Amino acid sequence: MNYVLPFFSLSMFTIVGVLLILSTGSEASIGVNYGTLANNLPPPQQVAEFLLHSTVINRIRLFDTDPQILQAFANTGIAVTVTVPNDQIPHLTNLSSAKQWISDHIQPHFPSTNIIRILVGNEVISTADHLLIRTLIPAMQSLHTALVSASLHRRIQISTPHSLGTLTNSTPPSSAKFRRGYDAQVLKPLLSFLRSTSSPFVVNPYPFFGYSIETLDFALFRPNPGLFDQHTKLLYTNMLDAQLDSVYSAMDKLGFSDVEIVIGEIGWPSEGDIDQIGVDVDTAAEFNKNLIARVDSGTGTPLMPNRTFETYIFALFNENLKSGPTSERNFGIFRSDLTPIYDIGILRPTFRSSDPVYNPRSPVRGSSSKRWCVTKAGAETVALQRNIDYVCGLGLDCRPINEGGLCYLPNTVKAHSKYAMNLYYQTMEKHEFDCDFDNTGEITTIDPSYGNCEYQAN
Numbered sequence: 001m002n003y004v005l006p007f008f009s010l011s012m013f014t015i016v017g018v019l020l021i022l023s024t025g026s027e028a029s030i031g032v033n034y035g036t037l038a039n040n041l042p043p044p045q046q047v048a049e050f051l052l053h054s055t056v057i058n059r060i061r062l063f064d065t066d067p068q069i070l071q072a073f074a075n076t077g078i079a080v081t082v083t084v085p086n087d088q089i090p091h092l093t094n095l096s097s098a099k100q101w102i103s104d105h106i107q108p109h110f111p112s113t114n115i116i117r118i119l120v121g122n123e124v125i126s127t128a129d130h131l132l133i134r135t136l137i138p139a140m141q142s143l144h145t146a147l148v149s150a151s152l153h154r155r156i157q158i159s160t161p162h163s164l165g166t167l168t169n170s171t172p173p174s175s176a177k178f179r180r181g182y183d184a185q186v187l188k189p190l191l192s193f194l195r196s197t198s199s200p201f202v203v204n205p206y207p208f209f210g211y212s213i214e215t216l217d218f219a220l221f222r223p224n225p226g227l228f229d230q231h232t233k234l235l236y237t238n239m240l241d242a243q244l245d246s247v248y249s250a251m252d253k254l255g256f257s258d259v260e261i262v263i264g265e266i267g268w269p270s271e272g273d274i275d276q277i278g279v280d281v282d283t284a285a286e287f288n289k290n291l292i293a294r295v296d297s298g299t300g301t302p303l304m305p306n307r308t309f310e311t312y313i314f315a316l317f318n319e320n321l322k323s324g325p326t327s328e329r330n331f332g333i334f335r336s337d338l339t340p341i342y343d344i345g346i347l348r349p350t351f352r353s354s355d356p357v358y359n360p361r362s363p364v365r366g367s368s369s370k371r372w373c374v375t376k377a378g379a380e381t382v383a384l385q386r387n388i389d390y391v392c393g394l395g396l397d398c399r400p401i402n403e404g405g406l407c408y409l410p411n412t413v414k415a416h417s418k419y420a421m422n423l424y425y426q427t428m429e430k431h432e433f434d435c436d437f438d439n440t441g442e443i444t445t446i447d448p449s450y451g452n453c454e455y456q457a458n
Contacts, residue, residue: 030056030295030311032051032059032312032315032333033264034060034062034315036066038318038320038336041317042336042338046338054348058077058079059081059310059312060078061081061119062081064082064085065106074113077411077412077415079116080113081117082118083118085121086127088101090139092143093138093142099149110152110155117199119160120139122204123163124162125162126162136190137190144197157197157200159194160190161202161264167179167250170249170250172229174245175231176246177249177253200261201247203261207219207266207268211239216277216278219238221294224238240266240294243263244303244304245301245304247261248261248303267315268284268331279327284341291313292311294309313333317332317334317335319332370445371430372447372457373435373441374441374443374444375417379414379417379441380440383438383440385413387420388420396424396427398423400453406453407419422455
């Protein structure tokens with residue numbers, strides 16, 4: 001995120017703002033940017049468990065490749081996007097360096113950590129650094145070749161985020177195009193690379209940094225007069241739709257309307273400087289709630305109808321070490337104790353706001369004599385999958401962990417294995433060896449049930 005970057009105007013509406021993967025379909029996934037410029041954040045392992053068990057968030061974006069965080073998300077199934085810092089880009093044009101980078105930062109964690117994408121730099125074009133711009137695409141190509149060498153290119157995408165300052169003439173959205181000097185020389189070969197590798201185009205826009213008093217309702221998805229595009233005869237009722245269609249129009253003019261769009265960050269701060277209008281907890285909650293509702297609606301945009309949007313909200317936590325205005329440090333949706341700053345509907349029903357970390361329903365239900373079989377921390381995914389195959393292969397009732405079942409979510413090997421192992425343990429004589437599973441299981445007195453997912457206990 002860089003609030004000082006140039007924006008493009010859309011008549012009286014300045015367009016800026018979301019990580020989204022645009023795709024056809026009916027279900028959107030909620031992701032979050034996990035920034036770490038703070039000195040009061042909880043340990044990564046605690047964050048991973050919280051996201052997995054207490055929220056519906058199923059993907060995160062990191063701004064580096066912090067090994068502690070990557071390890072914390074191992075065996076959770078949560079999709080992870082990592083980032084190559086800008087200053088490393090020139091170095092990675094060398095293939096041997098790119099292979100070493102993949103070997104050092106990706107392979108030690110994959111596939112136990114579900115790394116799905118590598119972002120090379122952040123808003124490189126907007127830096128106006130000619131060395132970075134010149135080496136950006138060669139570095140992306142080298143990293144992709146390194147992934148091919150490691151047989152990871154079908155599992156991990158390569159892309160790079162851009163600010164919407166790369167656009168011009170975006171009033172109305174149908175007239176948007178990329179800035180001269182960058183369109184043919186940089187963005188066309190970049191889009192060609194993305195198409196050839198089935199990777200998305202990533203943008204980092206922010207309605208917050210482009211709104212005015214007059215356009216606040218337009219930015220917040222509130223009722224407003226809207227913006228009418230005379231060329232397409234389409235009406236835009238919110239800033240997000242106009243942003244996305246402006247990006248789409250610019251890509252279409254270069255012949256790349258088929259490349260998926262990923263929007264890197266979107267959010268609204270809950271606190272700002274005293275002279276800022278529309279910066280408070282209620283407005284931040286309103287914006288993110290309306291954003292999720294819009295994304296989940298499946299209506300898409302005027303130029304891209306019937307699309308759902310995989311959305312990465314900025315950000316997971318407030319970051320008290322960031323510089324700049326007050327708002328820069330207050331984009332978080334959770335406090336450092338993992339309680340929500342405001343509720344936007346992403347918490348699971350079992351989460352209790354008084355609890356900093358998810359705590360399954362334990363002694364409240366049943367007596368202390370009850371026992372459950374669960375997975376041991378650190379158990380390998382391959383071993384846990386064997387447990388599922390074994391238990392369900394015996395003909396025991398595994399329907400709750402099948403798609404659509406009450407215990408299907410979270411859809412991870414660890415969660416499904418825990419249910420299956422307990423099912424076997426309860427069905428057998430409940431001896432300790434019935435929960436051994438080659439040393440991947442352990443007995444607990446804490447009920448692992450959650451929501452409508454009931455773990456059997458005889």
